Amino acid sequence: MNVESVTIERLGAQGDGIATINGEALYVGFALPGETVAIRRTGSRGALVSVEEPSSARTDPPCRHFGPQGDRCGGCSLQHLDITAYNDWKKQLVNDALSARGIDADIKALITCQPGSRRRAVFSARAVKNGLVLGFNQTGTHIIASIEECAVLSPAIVAALPGLRKLAGILAHGGKPFRIQVLESLTGLDVAVDGIGKIREKARQDAIGQALTLSYARLSLGTEILVEARKPVLKFAGIDVLPPPTGFVQASTEAQEAMIDIVGAHLNGAKRIADLFSGCGTFALPLARQAAVDAAENDGAALKALDQAARHTPGLKPVTVERRDLFRRPLSTAELKKTDGVVFDPPRAGAQAQAREIAASGVSKVAAVSCNPATLARDLRILIDGGFRLVSVLPIDQFLWSPHVEAIALLER
């Protein structure tokens, strides 16, 4: 394949450099705006061969697995961009999504997260001819890049990699890839193996032995607990919560605490708050210090954890929980009649049906939390058209060096 030289014009939403060739966009990973790079072209993608004229914003990536010279670990896409330009790009992702819906917003400076602060990871693993590979998928492929270090994950998770590899080796069979979810809790690692299929009794017993030797707090197969040496504990603004295996929690404690503060301050003064897509209570529990809270969510185990934490925490205002599919059955305007504040934090698909009900309700303050600026913008458009004023938007870099960004939009009327 021929090597050709192109000039990169801008960064795309996935962190690729974009050049224009014959009027068509060409995407080049690990390339930056202003750079002239040598590439090998396949369709609309160019594989970086070398950087001929580097950008002044190019910097050395902190992780050896990153980039075309590393193992192309797909976890990060922008370690080679200096921090100021990187922060601007993240903020711009939110701005672009809102602008596409005609929303002019006061977007605050990016709230940053430190390297080594990610407490949750999902590794891919697979038995191979001469052993086992465990790491993250290369971008856009099912090839697993074996990981020895990671600049994003907490040091405790990085230190656990050799043990996780042993555990995966015990459970792996048949060469099919499977996942290992790891959450660093305050009482130790909460490890859940997923997508492994049926395992033999001996492998199960060996895995339990390994979990005890490695001092994990808990080991599960999917949601089935195999061994629980200690209950995994997290704190949401100082409130103890025992999350269920594989249940959603925010990726970084730093981001979680910043988000709790922002949401709590905005909904200050509300007497009755609905926390929709509540998970195990990241927002509901701290908010119950200031108002009665009705939490709704589709994961029964998460709601049970929320309910138990509420019952065991003294001084909270009343908390109710309801298991409910909010895509199919959003809280109606009638059900929101006594509610004056709402926080919603849906999965990437957003909260379109729920936003319509809130727009038509008497709710006066909303905090919309999202990990997907495109669906956030769509839902904000519904709320704004329903009479809400967008006060501000706060982007949060919960997914460091990746193309993902968290944001909280604060609205009132």
Ligand SMILES: C[S@@+](CC[C@H](N)C(=O)[O-])C[C@H]1O[C@@H](n2cnc3c(N)ncnc32)[C@H](O)[C@@H]1O
């Ligand atoms: C981004 S998480 C937020 C959880 C929580 N607010 C937190 O901060 O930990 C999204 C939550 O939506 C829940 N969820 C997904 N689909 C749902 C649905 N159709 N109805 C209700 N909840 C749903 C998930 O179980 C998950 O807990």
